[in-house]
Amino acid sequence: MRDSFHKDLDTISEQLVEMTRLARLAMSGATTALLEADLPLAESIIAADQQIDALSRELDRRSVDVLARQQPVATDLRMVVTAMRMSSDLERMGDLAKHLAEVARRRYPDCAIKPVMRSTVVQMGQVAERMVAKTGSVIAGHDVDTALALESDDDEMDRLHEHVFNMLTNSNWNHGTEAAVDATLVARYYERYADRAVLVGRGVVYLVTGRFKQQS
């Protein structure tokens, strides 16, 4: 019975890591699609989101099945419930990458990212990819230090997000309203993606230490 339970947990953990891999691919592709106004790439990112959704649903079904069959308590129970939350966060990260690709598609054949925004979006994409890569290794290795380091990555993302807002509102933005709307949404999607990565990291910290850091 115990062995079967830990086999289930291993499978759940592997599926979570696979979700981080897909969420990373989606983010990487979405950033490129945005920067290069690459319509076929944007379309493929949008279509691929259903893979993450399907994995999330399967993981939820498996978790409920484990709860019903194995009736875990204490730490074991905490693991299953936390895995379900992380699955939901990763599914949402996939959605946010899809939303970025949708901005690229909506603006095609124009590029949604004006030259003035370009280097900030490049950086946001890099921070986002770094964060999702960390969530994968954090889940696989129950690595609390790396999980906590996600908080400072998130601070960096918040600064980039703030920078976009300053560009839009404090300086003499002369790239039109449409580009301002795109920039507002794009910055928000990156920032939310980073927030979710932090929540996944906190889930692992909670599993290992039994203490959940409150959402700020």
Add this chain to the structure above:
Amino acid sequence: MRDSFHKDLDTISEQLVEMTRLARLAMSGATTALLEADLPLAESIIAADQQIDALSRELDRRSVDVLARQQPVATDLRMVVTAMRMSSDLERMGDLAKHLAEVARRRYPDCAIKPVMRSTVVQMGQVAERMVAKTGSVIAGHDVDTALALESDDDEMDRLHEHVFNMLTNSNWNHGTEAAVDATLVARYYERYADRAVLVGRGVVYLVTGRFKQQS
């Protein structure tokens, strides 16, 4: 044992209904704060969000405790797991109302909502309040028909959201970039709030029918 379990479920259900009440108050206040540039009201909405957060954490603790003590299976298990998801959706609705209040605060003493946007924001607020009120009665009464009706409310919100985007990008927007950024975010927050209300409704449909409608 069974009686104790159903008492727990009743408490969880009551807490969810209380969360809908708080999420509705927050939405109502946030919309007024936005339209009237009412700083004290915005501040109070922002501060009150911690009540919803605390209720959500308490509900999660109680749910995990119920899983551990009662070891529910089948429908009973589904109820507890679904309640946790709904708690997370309602907590997020509170956050989104807070974000609206933050826009009002950021723009004070100016009004974040330009006259041209006013009637659309009034309507978005009305649809949002109607939806959260429905989620409360849907949870309390396990009312599938009303839960399904949330989907058409959400269509109405999507149309309003689309209308804002058309105003911003298709017509001759001459209210400045700052107002365009505010309008983009405000419309997005209302739209996400409605999406979450739909998810809460789907949770109830799932509980009653055993079938979960896939996220579109």
